[in-house]
Amino acid sequence: MGRLIQSVRSRLHSVELRGIHIPHNKATAELPTVLMPLPSQVILPMHMHVGAACTPQVKRRAHVDVGTLVGHSDARMSADIFSPVSGTVKEIRSLHYSHGKADEALVIVPDGEQTVDESVRPPEVSDYVSLVEAVRHSGIVGLGGAGFPTWLKMDSDLSNIDCWLVNGAECEPYLSSDYREMVEKPDDILRALTTCLDLSGVPRAQICIENNKPKAIELLRVKAAASDPRIEVFELPARYPQGASRVILRNVTGRSVPRGGHLTDVGALLFNVTTMGEIGRFLQTGMPLTKRRITVMGDAIERPQNLEVFIGTPIGEILEFCGLRSEPRKVVIGGPMMGITQVELDAPLTRATSGLLAFTNELVDSPKTTACIRCGACIDNCPIRLAPIDIQKAYQRRDVGALDRLMADLCVECGSCSYVCPAKQPLAQSTRFARAFLRAEQRKAKGRG
Ligand code: SF4
Ligand code: SF4
Numbered sequence: 462m463g464r465l466i467q468s469v470r471s472r473l474h475s476v477e478l479r480g481i482h483i484p485h486n487k488a489t490a491e492l493p494t495v496l497m498p499l500p501s502q503v504i505l506p507m508h509m510h511v512g513a514a515c516t517p518q519v520k521r522r523a524h525v526d527v528g529t530l531v532g533h534s535d536a537r538m539s540a541d542i543f544s545p546v547s548g549t550v551k552e553i554r555s556l557h558y559s560h561g562k563a564d565e566a567l568v569i570v571p572d573g574e575q576t577v578d579e580s581v582r583p584p585e586v587s588d589y590v591s592l593v594e595a596v597r598h599s600g601i602v603g604l605g606g607a608g609f610p611t612w613l614k615m616d617s618d619l620s621n622i623d624c625w626l627v628n629g630a631e632c633e634p635y636l637s638s639d640y641r642e643m644v645e646k647p648d649d650i651l652r653a654l655t656t657c658l659d660l661s662g663v664p665r666a667q668i669c670i671e672n673n674k675p676k677a678i679e680l681l682r683v684k685a686a687a688s689d690p691r692i693e694v695f696e697l698p699a700r701y702p703q704g705a706s707r708v709i710l711r712n713v714t715g716r717s718v719p720r721g722g723h724l725t726d727v728g729a730l731l732f733n734v735t736t737m738g739e740i741g742r743f744l745q746t747g748m749p750l751t752k753r754r755i756t757v758m759g760d761a762i763e764r765p766q767n768l769e770v771f772i773g774t775p776i777g778e779i780l781e782f783c784g785l786r787s788e789p790r791k792v793v794i795g796g797p798m799m800g801i802t803q804v805e806l807d808a809p810l811t812r813a814t815s816g817l818l819a820f821t822n823e824l825v826d827s828p829k830t831t832a833c834i835r836c837g838a839c840i841d842n843c844p845i846r847l848a849p850i851d852i853q854k855a856y857q858r859r860d861v862g863a864l865d866r867l868m869a870d871l872c873v874e875c876g877s878c879s880y881v882c883p884a885k886q887p888l889a890q891s892t893r894f895a896r897a898f899l900r901a902e903q904r905k906a907k908g909r910g
């Protein structure tokens with residue numbers, strides 16, 4: 462195993478990060494976004510972001526307007542929550558998830574008026590500190606699925622940052638919500654970028670888009686050239702998982718993030734393209750994050766489309782609006798490669814959700830697993846150049862030393878290894894568990910576990 466580890470280590474730093482070709486299935490890409498009508502109620506979990514959960518700021522039976530602050534935490538790593546509707550707080554209850562955890566959640570019944578809270582007005586921004594502070598109170602989190610508070614990422618030490626990267630890769634099959642952002646709202650993206658560059662002093666920005674989205678590339682290239690020469694469009698090959706942060710960084714800048722480090726350690730910041738568009742809209746209107754675009758697709762869906770949905774809308778109401786051909790056997794939040802299976806259809810749409818997929822067909826059936834034939838395909842196709850089969854074996858032995866040497870913590874959970882494995886080994890699942898296990902053991906060793 463020693464030789465294999467050495468070879469993986471050297472390739473990690475010397476070979477261009479690669480990816481796999483998978484069918485894109487983006488049939489919704491050219492359909493304009495449709496605004497979904499008001500739902501019967503919105504359910505707002507107080508923990509729909511990375512960081513500390515918010516505490517409800519309103520009581521049962523309180524009246525709220527669109528944009529009223531309803532959830533807040535004093536913790537630095539958190540993101541405020543705002544009402545997407547005007548109406549009445551029906552209840553504050555526990556929301557249980559299939560993985561066993563529970564959140565406090567506000568249930569608000571819309572009154573249909575959509576009156577806007579008087580606190581909603583464009584923020585006064587004069588320098589980078591005030592920009593970050595404004596975004597802090599916008600409720601904006603990473604909209605590509607990460608859910609990381611955007612203001613906190615902006616609040617990094619910018620002294621060595623020379624590149625503001627925007628992730629428009631959207632490499633997961635089926636999803637086209639970021640693509641619709643680029644073709645429908647290019648001015649919002651560019652407004653946000655110009656403001657960020659002006660106030661941060663970062664010299665340039667690159668909007669990174671896969672070359673299977675020529676319309677978005679052309680539109681943003683022409684508009685950026687006309688409005689701000691510091692903004693470029695960078696064309697990427699359409700390979701999965703082009704949008705993973707380490708992969709996009711390497712393929713755009715040639716830089717690698719040191720193990721245990723962050724993009725800022727190598728001079729870059731990376732934001733999802735819809736997140737930038739949302740910042741642009743917030744700067745102009747002051748309306749915090751209350752709605753978002755999602756792709757609704759899958760063979761169970763009657764009318765696949767991109768929808769603008771009020772955050773907190775029950776998933777069952779979204780599926781009903783799009784129509785069902787037949788009862789779905791599997792509903793997935795996010796994309797098919799990295800998404801999470803959703804069991805409860807009365808669960809709400811949360812801020813970081815970019816896709817809702819419903820399937821009836823053979824995609825749902827678990828493939829039969831056979832013995833590894835040592836073909837090496839999982840290693841050859843891992844974008845980080847890890848050895849998933851060896852990580853799986855080391856995890857089965859709970860061998861912390863081997864997992865550390867195999868750098869299991871660098872796995873980006875893209876699922877490429879499982880996708881290419883002819884033996885249908887559950888490699889992505891094992892590497893995900895292995896990564897969590899290794900991190901927990903490392904924390905324990907440092908006395909923080
Ligand atoms: S899930 Fe992890 S191990 Fe598997 S291909 Fe992706 S990065 Fe590599
Ligand atoms: S791709 Fe599958 S069969 Fe091939 S080496 Fe990896 S685990 Fe074994």
